[in-house]
Amino acid sequence: xxxxxxxxxxxxxxxxxxxxxxxxxxxxxxxxxxxxxxxxxxxxxxxxxxxxxxxxxxxxxxxxxxxxxxxxxxxxxxxxxxxxxxxxxxxxxxx
Amino acid sequence: xxxxxxxxxxxxxxxxxxxxxxxxxxxxxxxxxxxxxxxxxxxxxxxxxxxxxxxxxxxxxxxxxxxxxxxxxxxxxxxxxxxxxxxxxxxxxxxxxxxxxxxxxxxxxxxxxxxxxxxxxxxxxxxxxxxxxxxxxxxxxxxxxxxxxxxxxxxxxxxxxxxxxxxxxxxxxxxxxxxxxxxxxxxxxxxxxxxxxxxxxxxxxxxxxxxxxxxxxxxxxxxxxxxxxxxxxxxxxxxxxxxxxxxxxxxxxxxxxxxxxxxxxxxxxxxxxxxxxxxxxxxxxxxxxxxxxxxxxxxxxxxxxxxxxxxxxxxxxxxxxxxxxxxxxxxxxxxxxxxxxxxxxxxxxxxxxxxxxxxxxxxxxxxxxxxxxxxxxxxxxxxxxxxxxxxxxxxxxxxxxxxxxxxxxxxxxxxxxxxxxxxxxxxxxxxxxxxxxxxxxxxxxxxxxxxxxxxxxxxxxxxxxxxxxxxxxxxxxxxxxxxxxxxxxxxxxxxxxxxxxxxxxxxxxxxxxxxxxxxxxxxxxxxxxxxxxxxxxxxxxxxxxxxxxxxxxxxxxxxxxxxxxxxxxxxxxxxxxxxxxxxxxxxxxxxxxxxxxxxxxxxxxxxxxxxxxxxxxxxxxxxxxxxxxxxxxxxxxxxxxxxxxxxxxxxxxxxxxxxxxxxxxxxxxxxxxxxxxxxxxxxxxxxxxxxxxxxxxxxxxxxxxxxxxxxxxxxxxxxxxxxxxxxxxxxxxxxxxxxxxxxxxxxxxxxxxxxxxxxxxxxxxxxxxxxxxxxxxxxxxxxxxxxx
Numbered sequence: 094x095x096x097x098x099x100x101x102x103x104x105x106x107x108x109x110x111x112x113x114x115x116x117x118x119x120x121x122x123x124x125x126x127x128x129x130x131x132x133x134x135x136x137x138x139x140x141x142x143x144x145x146x147x148x149x150x151x152x153x154x155x156x157x158x159x160x161x162x163x164x165x166x167x168x169x170x171x172x173x174x175x176x177x178x179x180x181x182x183x184x185x186x187x188x
Numbered sequence: 189x190x191x192x193x194x195x196x197x198x199x200x201x202x203x204x205x206x207x208x209x210x211x212x213x214x215x216x217x218x219x220x221x222x223x224x225x226x227x228x229x230x231x232x233x234x235x236x237x238x239x240x241x242x243x244x245x246x247x248x249x250x251x252x253x254x255x256x257x258x259x260x261x262x263x264x265x266x267x268x269x270x271x272x273x274x275x276x277x278x279x280x281x282x283x284x285x286x287x288x289x290x291x292x293x294x295x296x297x298x299x300x301x302x303x304x305x306x307x308x309x310x311x312x313x314x315x316x317x318x319x320x321x322x323x324x325x326x327x328x329x330x331x332x333x334x335x336x337x338x339x340x341x342x343x344x345x346x347x348x349x350x351x352x353x354x355x356x357x358x359x360x361x362x363x364x365x366x367x368x369x370x371x372x373x374x375x376x377x378x379x380x381x382x383x384x385x386x387x388x389x390x391x392x393x394x395x396x397x398x399x400x401x402x403x404x405x406x407x408x409x410x411x412x413x414x415x416x417x418x419x420x421x422x423x424x425x426x427x428x429x430x431x432x433x434x435x436x437x438x439x440x441x442x443x444x445x446x447x448x449x450x451x452x453x454x455x456x457x458x459x460x461x462x463x464x465x466x467x468x469x470x471x472x473x474x475x476x477x478x479x480x481x482x483x484x485x486x487x488x489x490x491x492x493x494x495x496x497x498x499x500x501x502x503x504x505x506x507x508x509x510x511x512x513x514x515x516x517x518x519x520x521x522x523x524x525x526x527x528x529x530x531x532x533x534x535x536x537x538x539x540x541x542x543x544x545x546x547x548x549x550x551x552x553x554x555x556x557x558x559x560x561x562x563x564x565x566x567x568x569x570x571x572x573x574x575x576x577x578x579x580x581x582x583x584x585x586x587x588x589x590x591x592x593x594x595x596x597x598x599x600x601x602x603x604x605x606x607x608x609x610x611x612x613x614x615x616x617x618x619x620x621x622x623x624x625x626x627x628x629x630x631x632x633x634x635x636x637x638x639x640x641x642x643x644x645x646x647x648x649x650x651x652x653x654x655x656x657x658x659x660x661x662x663x664x665x666x667x668x669x670x671x672x673x674x675x676x677x678x679x680x681x682x683x684x685x686x687x688x689x690x691x692x693x694x695x696x697x698x699x700x701x702x703x704x705x706x707x708x709x710x711x712x713x714x715x716x717x718x719x720x721x722x723x724x725x726x727x728x729x730x731x732x733x734x735x736x737x738x739x740x741x742x743x744x745x746x747x748x749x750x751x752x753x754x755x756x757x758x759x760x761x762x763x764x765x766x767x768x769x770x771x772x773x774x775x776x777x778x779x780x781x782x783x784x785x786x787x788x789x790x791x792x793x794x795x796x797x798x799x800x801x802x803x804x805x806x807x808x809x810x811x812x813x814x815x816x817x818x819x820x821x822x823x824x825x826x827x828x829x830x831x832x833x834x835x836x837x838x839x840x841x842x843x844x845x846x847x848x849x850x851x852x853x854x855x856x857x858x859x860x861x862x863x864x865x866x867x868x869x870x871x872x873x874x875x876x877x878x879x880x881x882x883x884x885x886x887x888x889x890x891x892x893x894x895x896x897x898x899x900x901x902x903x904x905x906x907x908x909x910x911x912x913x914x915x916x917x918x919x920x921x922x923x924x925x926x927x928x929x930x931x932x933x934x935x936x937x938x939x940x941x942x943x944x945x946x947x948x949x950x951x952x953x954x955x956x957x958x959x960x961x962x963x964x965x966x967x968x969x970x971x972x973x974x975x976x
Contacts, residue, residue, distance in 0.1 A: 114877075115885045116852050144874060146881045147947060 096124055103133035110141035113149030122152045129159050136168045231278040238271045238282030246290050265379045266387035268313035269350060273320060273332055274394050276402035280317070284309040304361055312354040316346045321404050330407050333395050334388070334425070335418045337479035343391075344384060344472065351379035374458060377465050384468070385432035392425050419487045420479055427475055435464055489526040493519055493537060504545065517541045565600040565628075572601050572631055575638065577608050587616055587681040588908050590735070590837035592805035594813055595830045602828035603630025603672075604740050605638045609646070614681045614911065617645050620738040620832050621674040622693065624714075630828075633670040637662060637715065641674060651676060651689035655715070655723035659691070663719035671716040675709075675738055682911045683957040683972045684730040684836060689723050691715045694744065694756075697737040697763060699835070700730070701919065701963060704764050706756065707736065729959040729970045731917045732906030735835030737763065737808060742827035746816045749823045754816055762815040763808055805833040838906035838915065847888045847898045847920065855884055855903065862905045867912050867975035875954040876914070876973065882947035883918050883927070883969060891922020891967075913956070918969045925967055926960045927951065 094111035105128065113121065129135070135156060139145065157167045246264040268287070271279030287309045291302055323342060324330035334340045355376040364372065395401065400411050417425075442460055496519045507515040518538045526534045573595070580591040593606050603623030611617045619641050623630040640661050644654040655676070662672070675696060677688035688707070692714035698707040707728070713721045730736075739759070746754040809831050816829065843858045845851040856877055863873035884901065892898045899921040906915045927948055951958060957972035 114852060114881055115849050144877060146878055147950065148881075148885070 094120060096121060098124070098128065103131055104136070105129075105132045105134070106136045106138065108138035108141065112144040112146075113142055113152070114144060114146045115148040118146075118148040118152045121149070122155060125152065125156050125159075129156065132160070133163075133165050134168065135160055135165065136170060138170045140170065140172045234275045234278035235282040235285075238267070238275065238279045239286045242267050242271075242283040242286035243289060246286065250290070250294065262378060263382050263386050266382035266390065268309065269316040269347070269383060270387045270391050270394070272313035273317045274391060274399075274401045276317065276404070277314075278402075280310055280313040283313050301362075305358075308354060308357055308361065311357070312350060315350045315353065316343075318404065319346050319349070321407055325406055328409060330403065330409060331395070331401050331411055332391055333414075333421070334392060335421050337420060337476055337483055340388075340420070340424050340479070341476055343388065347380055347383035347387065351376045351383065354379070370458075374461055377461050381435075381461075381464065381468075384472075385428065385435060388428050389425060389432070392421070418491075420483060423479060423482070424475075431471055438464075484524070485527055486530055489521070489524040489530045489534070492522050492524055493534065496520055497537070500541065504548075517545055568628070568631065569597070569600045572597070572635070575635060576606055580608060583608065583610070583616060584837075586910065587614070588732075588836060588838045588910060589616060589679070589681065590805045590835040591618075591833070592809040593832045594809045595828070596813075596825070597626070597631075597828045598742070598825045599627045601628055601631035602626055603634050604742065604828035604830035605634045606738065606830055606832040607638055607642055608832070608834075609642060611646060611678050615678045616681060616834075617642075617676060617678045618736070618738060618832055618834055619645065619674065619676040620693065620696075620740060620830060621672050621715075622740040622742075622828070622830070623672045624670055626828065629668060629670065633666075633668070633672065633716075637672045637674065641676060645676060645678070650725050651678060651687055652723040652725040655689045655691055655712075656721065659715045659721055659723070660719045662716040666716055671714040673714050673740075677736065679730065679834070679836070681836075682908070682913050682974070684732065684734075684915060684970065685727060685957070685959070686730045686736070687725050687727040689725050691723060694739070694741055696739065697760065698728075698734075699736070699763075700728075700734050701966070701968065703964070704760050706760075729961065730836055731840075731904060731970060732836050732838035732908075732915050733840045733904075735805065735833065737805075737812075737831065737833040739812075739832075740828065740830040742825075742829035743812065743816055743831065745827060746820050746829065747823055747826050748820050754819050758815075758819070759812070762812055766808060766811055804837075805835050808833050838908050840904050840906045843903045843905075844900045845884075845903065846900050847892060847922070849885060849888055852881060852884060855880055858903065858905070862907060862914065865907065866909060868914070869975075872914075872973070872975065876916075879951050879954050879971070880916070880918075882950055886925075886927065886947055887918070887920045887922055887967075891920055891925065893923065896923070912975045914973045914975070916971045916973075918971075919966050921966050924962055926962070927969065928958055928960045 094109060094113060094117035097108040097110070099106040099108075107121075107124075109121065111117065125135075137153070137156075153167065153169065160167050242264055245267060246262070249262055249264065264283075264287075268280070268283040271283055273279075275282075284306055288302060288306045291297060291305055297305070320332060320342065321330060329335075332339075332343070334343065355372045358375075359369070359372050396413075396417065398413075400413070403411070439460060442456055504515065504517075518541070519534055521534070576593065576595055578593065580589075580593075583589055583591060591608060593608070595602075595604060595606065597604065603625055605619075605621050605623075607617070607619040609617050619638070621634065621637055621641070623633045623637065637658075640658045641654070644658045645651070648654040648657065655674070672691075673693035674691045675688065675693040677686050677696075679686050688709060689712070690709045691712045695706045695709050698705055709726050710724065712723055744754055744756050744759055812831060813829070841858070841862060843855070845854055859873065859876055859880060863876050887901055902917075902919040904915075904917040904919075908915065951971070954973065955971045956974050957970075959970040961968045961970075
């Protein structure tokens with residue numbers, strides 16, 4: 094999985110390409126742990142992500158929790174095409 | 189004179205030559221047909237032979253002076269008539285010519301006298317012959333054979349007549365004086381004696397010998413040389429020989445003691461002659477009477493009986509064939525009136541015949557009855573055999589099931605049955621049953637039980653209820669108190685779930701998780717015993733490649749000559765041998781990648797599908813049948829043998845992975861081809877990946893707490909294109925954990941614990957069927973997903 098990050102001041106944009114599963118989510122988690130300092134908004138672009146498993150969702154939840162501490166928000170850009178993981182929105186947004 | 193008796197061995201319609209043919213010089217039963225006209229060779233040689241013999245005998249005895257002159261002991265006088273009687277004209281003339289020659293040599297008579305003597309001799313030689321054949325012209329056996337008293341008497345009479353005639357003629361011819369009368373009388377007596385004591389045995393010998401008598405033209409019956417002498421013949425010949433010897437002895441004694449005086453010698457001999465002549469009458473007369481009685485009362489009835497016996501069975505058979513019912517069983521007496529012991533013999537023979545005919549009739553009826561019964565049983569067997577399914581092609585095409593059945597009754601019909609039929613949309617039912625007993629009663633009950641079970645299994649969803657209802661019906665109108673053990677299961681061909689019910693039947697062999705064992709099920713009571721019994725359904729999950737083998741106790745209780753039983757253990761071993769052998773063979777046959785025996789750390793991706801190589805249901809059934817037959821050997825089949833096997837025949841792809849997260853990529857690589865193909869979508873693939881990741885990661889993270897060795901995880905996948913679904917099995921050796929035992933609850937994101945949680949939700953949402961079992965220290969999770 095590739096992580097492409099763009100920082101615009103305190104807005105962080107992370108574009109993920111590939112699969113976000115048990116093995117690859119620690120990578121994202123690790124990256125976020127390092128780079129969430131002073132971030133006011135986080136946007137995750139999943140246009141190029143074919144697969145997100147519950148491990149990936151946990152990373153999002155973790156990110157969400159961390160940002161919530163500082164009053165920041167998390168935005169996920171989920172492609173509206175017939176991507177397979179589109180069927181999971183309800184689960185992924187469970188909170 | 190000749191009584192009309194059946195001849196020995198003379199069967200009608202056997203080789204009778206053309207009428208009018210003259211028999212030739214060969215035994216009738218041997219030689220081929222001879223030309224119609226006799227050649228000149230035989231008569232000439234006969235003539236010559238008779239001539240030589242006669243002359244030799246005549247001259248020989250003439251040389252002895254005591255035998256001549258007045259005494260005239262001339263054995264030659266027997267030869268003429270006998271040869272004439274037997275050989276005909278050659279014999280007559282041969283002897284007469286020899287006599288002529290002798291006369292020429294000794295008598296010194298005029299040619300006129302010689303001619304006269306010659307003529308007289310011819311007459312003497314020929315008279316017995318023509319007289320004999322004239323008397324016997326109409327007789328069925330005209331030949332000179334002394335097989336009856338009457339024929340013997342005829343010969344003796346002819347001998348007497350011939351001697352008297354010839355001597356009278358000679359007396360007149362030579363114009364002898366009345367004083368020489370006694371000497372003629374003596375001559376006459378000599379002739380009679382010789383004809384009797386020498387002629388008769390000679391004739392007997394000639395007739396019994398290889399030569400054939402030559403009859404005159406008016407005789408048309410061909411000569412048959414009968415090898416065996418009958419009682420009369422034997423009696424006559426021995427009597428004659430005995431009396432001849434006696435006479436000879438007396439003569440010798442007398443001659444020895446008589447003085448050399450010619451006169452007294454002659455007187456002695458003359459006296460001897462007269463005495464012998466006189467004695468002959470009282471000797472031979474009783475003989476005839478006795479012989480006649482013997483013939484009438486004993487010999488002839490016995491001959492008649494013997495002849496009748498020879499053709500009795502033949503006649504009976506032909507009468508039966510032609511349907512005649514009025515045949516005479518008793519011996520045809522043909523005019524004889526059996527008396528004394530012979531009458532007893534006739535009676536007992538007739539009784540035996542009647543008893544035998546009755547016996548044969550009864551036997552025939554019994555056989556016909558048995559034949560009828562056998563035919564009916566044949567039809568019954570046909571009916572029974574066609575009542576159980578043999579052709580499973582339609583089911584095999586529609587569902588991924590490999591099915592094989594086998595049934596062999598111990599008798600023509602039996603009490604076992606099996607059945608296979610569709611239930612609902614995707615269920616297939618397998619039923620097996622065993623009625624108590626064997627043969628026709630069990631077969632009748634079997635037909636009832638089979639149709640009842642089928643009916644209720646089709647109508648009722650729950651198998652326990654189906655059995656309960658069927659049982660109630662079977663208990664009704666069961667006066668013969670028969671019962672039946674039965675096992676039935678319904679396979680859901682989409683999910684692999686198998687529901688079953690058992691009524692006292694031996695549990696089937698279950699092939700599960702690569703192992704063979706007996707299905708654990710409650711025994712239940714037999715059907716047809718008590719109508720208040722309630723049955724309950726059980727169930728288990730079947731994975732692709734797994735199956736059941738149902739059987740009846742005719743298999744496990746097959747006995748060999750030593751009365752050992754085949755047994756359940758041997759059954760398992762026989763089936764296990766099949767799988768073990770074939771799997772190794774399959775590994776070799778499928779391409780190059782070799783799967784190591786125990787996959788410890790190295791992960792190997794399964795090489796394609798190997799399910800087709802596993803033993804098919806038919807192979808299992810065939811090998812089991814062969815094994816039971818080999819075990820039983822010569823011992824007769826004690827009970828009906830029935831088997832029904834099925835296997836969920838989906839190609840199974842297998843993968844073994846170490847229990848580590850990093851292997852997840854390999855798992856996805858394994859899933860990819862399975863989720864591609866007809867009916868499957870990328871969406872489905874993603875769903876499968878999600879679920880599999882959850883399951884696999886759970887095992888890795890929580891299956892092996894510290895200290896536990898991390899054992900590999902086995903994954904099996906099978907695609908059922910026809911049913912449009914996909915089956916997955918995860919089998920791990922971690923600690924006991926049932927992921928389905930927790931509710932799919934709403935997860936608090938703050939909830940870090942992974943017991944239950946999102947994973948379970950995903951599994952339940954995306955998979956259509958989930959089953960968990962724990963067996964042999966393994967957690968086994970089976971999942972089914974319909975194509976999306």
